[in-house]
Amino acid sequence: MAEKRAIELLETKIQELRELNKMEEIDMSSEIVLLEKKLDALKINTYSNLSDWERVKIARHPERPYALDYIDKAFADFYELHGDRISGDDRALLVGLAQLQGKPVVLLAQQKGHSTEENKQRYFGMPRPQGYRKAKRIMALAERFSFPLISLIDTPGAYPGLEAEEFNIGGAIANNLLAMAELQTPTIAVIIGEGGSGGALAVGVADRVLMLENATYSVISPEGASVVLWKDKGKTKQAANALNLTAEHLLKLEVIDEVIPEPLGGAHKDPQKTIASFKEVLTRHFTEVCDTPPEELLSARYKRYRSIGCYRTLSDHR
Amino acid sequence: MAIFKDKHYLRVKLDKETDESLWMQCKSCGELVFKRRVRENNNICPYCGEYFFLTARERIESLIDEGSFTDISKPIMAADPLLFQDTKPYSQRIEDAQEKTGLADAIIIGSVVISGIAVVVGVMDFRFIGGSMGSVMGEQICHGMEEAIRNQCPFILVSSSGGARIQEGILSLMQMAKTSVVRARLAEQRLPFISVMTYPTTAGVQASIASLGDVIIAEKGAMIGFAGRRVIKGTIAEELPPNYQTDSFALEHGSIDRVANREHLREELSNVLRFFVRQ
Ligand SMILES: [Zn+2]
Numbered sequence: 001m002a003e004k005r006a007i008e009l010l011e012t013k014i015q016e017l018r019e020l021n022k023m024e025e026i027d028m029s030s031e032i033v034l035l036e037k038k039l040d041a042l043k044i045n046t047y048s049n050l051s052d053w054e055r056v057k058i059a060r061h062p063e064r065p066y067a068l069d070y071i072d073k074a075f076a077d078f079y080e081l082h083g084d085r086i087s088g089d090d091r092a093l094l095v096g097l098a099q100l101q102g103k104p105v106v107l108l109a110q111q112k113g114h115s116t117e118e119n120k121q122r123y124f125g126m127p128r129p130q131g132y133r134k135a136k137r138i139m140a141l142a143e144r145f146s147f148p149l150i151s152l153i154d155t156p157g158a159y160p161g162l163e164a165e166e167f168n169i170g171g172a173i174a175n176n177l178l179a180m181a182e183l184q185t186p187t188i189a190v191i192i193g194e195g196g197s198g199g200a201l202a203v204g205v206a207d208r209v210l211m212l213e214n215a216t217y218s219v220i221s222p223e224g225a226s227v228v229l230w231k232d233k234g235k236t237k238q239a240a241n242a243l244n245l246t247a248e249h250l251l252k253l254e255v256i257d258e259v260i261p262e263p264l265g266g267a268h269k270d271p272q273k274t275i276a277s278f279k280e281v282l283t284r285h286f287t288e289v290c291d292t293p294p295e296e297l298l299s300a301r302y303k304r305y306r307s308i309g310c311y312r313t314l315s316d317h318r
Numbered sequence: 319m320a321i322f323k324d325k326h327y328l329r330v331k332l333d334k335e336t337d338e339s340l341w342m343q344c345k346s347c348g349e350l351v352f353k354r355r356v357r358e359n360n361n362i363c364p365y366c367g368e369y370f371f372l373t374a375r376e377r378i379e380s381l382i383d384e385g386s387f388t389d390i391s392k393p394i395m396a397a398d399p400l401l402f403q404d405t406k407p408y409s410q411r412i413e414d415a416q417e418k419t420g421l422a423d424a425i426i427i428g429s430v431v432i433s434g435i436a437v438v439v440g441v442m443d444f445r446f447i448g449g450s451m452g453s454v455m456g457e458q459i460c461h462g463m464e465e466a467i468r469n470q471c472p473f474i475l476v477s478s479s480g481g482a483r484i485q486e487g488i489l490s491l492m493q494m495a496k497t498s499v500v501r502a503r504l505a506e507q508r509l510p511f512i513s514v515m516t517y518p519t520t521a522g523v524q525a526s527i528a529s530l531g532d533v534i535i536a537e538k539g540a541m542i543g544f545a546g547r548r549v550i551k552g553t554i555a556e557e558l559p560p561n562y563q564t565d566s567f568a569l570e571h572g573s574i575d576r577v578a579n580r581e582h583l584r585e586e587l588s589n590v591l592r593f594f595v596r597q
Contacts, residue, residue: 158525158544158545160544160545160549160554161545161550161554161556162550162556162558162559162562164544165543165544165545165550165563165567165571166571167571168529168571168572168573169525169544169545170520170521170524170525170529170543170544170573171524171529171573173526173529173544174494174524174525174526174527174529174530175529175530177494177526177530178498178501180495181495181498181501181502182502197482198494198521198525198526198544201491201492201494201495202525204495205495205499217488218487218488219486219488219491219522220482220484225404229404229405229484230404230405231405235404242402242403242404242487243400243487243488244400244487244488245487245488250488253487255488255489255492301499302499302503305492305496305498306460306500308489308492308493308495309452309453309456309457309489309493309496310397310486311394311395311396311397311454311457312394312396312397313393313394314394314422
């Protein structure tokens with residue numbers, strides 16, 4: 001993309017001028033201001049009309065902040081807990097305790113790897129049954145001690161593999177849906193990157209569902225839809241568009257409650273700023289759900305999910 | 319949301335005979351068999367025992383006390399909230415499926431009696447867009463469970479579905495959550511939910527309501543699982559056992575309680591219901 005190259009060039013130029021400004025006695029600040037204005041305009045032009053497919057690519061960007069980046073910066077004292085007590089410890093779905101606004105919370109976090117080695121350990125952020133069972137165990141803990149539950153969602157989907165099927169991945173997901181439906185503690189889910197189908201929803205049934213501006217949430221990946229519906233690997237862009245998988249669409253469909261803004265070009269352009277706006281929006285909802293009586297939360301959660309969907313009523317039933 | 323023409327469903331005929339020929343060839347053994355004989359035999363090939371698909375209505379008839387069925391489905395049909403179009407517009411796909419099956423969508427909710435026990439059943443029909451779960455199926459399953467609560471009776475769901483209906487995007491995914499919250503209410507009421515998995519019970523349906531039965535019974539020959547053979551082969555080069563995602567695989571690995579032959583399914587249900595319902 002030519003615009004992206006132009007943005008990079010301008011950024012380098014501004015950086016050079018800044019260096020010059022520091023080193024010598026010449027005042028370059030007016031030039032810098034001018035160039036920065038130009039850069040902003042260019043960025044707005046380039047990034048404000050992103051196609052759904054471009055957002056898919058941003059949601060999957062390897063430099064995008066991952067769950068642990070949010071946990072490090074937006075929460076205090078993360079204390080990780082391990083294992084499902086049955087068969088293992090899944091490294092794609094982390095759980096633990098942390099503090100938010102001085103209150104203990106339980107965190108569920110889908111974590112991708114930054115390197116090939118780390119991705120091998122973390123199965124590219126695709127949880128296995130061990131992960132979902134660990135999550136369910138920790139949900140029970142949250143309920144027992146009335147700790148609010150916060151999930152950070154970022155997964156291409158549940159891990160597709162023989163072992164996962166042997167340990168009944170589908171059943172594990174189903175049981176988490178049920179557990180989250182009845183969980184007697186406040187729950188918030190935030191889609192920070194990829195919301196890959198059942199693998200995402202299995203930690204995503206909540207009182208509040210928030211979503212980063214360039215995150216995606218979908219019943220199937222564009223690649224999957226392209227093959228299943230078009231019988232053609234090449235229709236991913238069309239599929240991305242048809243699936244309505246962006247935050248903007250999901251807000252309109254009333255599946256999510258609020259969109260968390262990202263810097264122009266995506267979260268990876270300025271992780272600090274992204275995490276700051278994440279924290280701002282999250283704490284606002286956190287305060288609200290913590291201030292709501294539990295019975296009220298549960299009945300609102302029930303209504304929210306009971307009414308989800310869109311169909312027509314037949315005026316003349318046979 | 320979109321504006322809809324309200325004319326289509328009126329043309330839908332009930333129990334439409336879709337093909338005219340009297341004979342069919344078994345795909346498994348190649349024998350030419352008289353169709354009525356197959357139908358009277360629970361859609362099982364009289365020569366080799368191969369199971370053919372049962373429509374939702376045929377399935378219901380095969381499980382219940384004769385004449386006890388009342389259709390209590392909600393009068394609803396699919397909207398097209400995303401104005402979805404792949405190789406065909408979704409609205410057209412729905413219309414075609416309705417023409418083909420005579421059904422409003424891929425599930426029927428019925429009030430029935432099984433061995434003298436009143437039950438609410440939900441039965442999926444694979445012919446209707448692969449039995450996929452969209453907003454209508456999600457709503458009907460919830461409605462079925464709520465009817466069971468209203469009548470204080472058991473709920474039985476017979477699944478035959480490839481998973482969530484892609485054409486309704488995220489709203490289909492959300493039906494997994496929707497059916498779960500109502501399933502929790504059924505549990506609160508201490509009413510039994512028997513899940514019957516038939517060919518196929520996969521992906522979004524297996525990973526939600528179908529796996530949440532108090533008792534899960536698979537029909538022999540069922541396909542049960544989350545990620546299909548193709549997906550696994552595509553992403554991970556893994557050798558899969560020949561019984562991958564079959565009823566025996568699911569039973570062996572503890573995903574289901576029991577397996578029953580089609581001809582014994584009615585008996586199986588009446589046996590299990592007796593533990594929960596005292597007459
Ligand atoms: Zn045969």
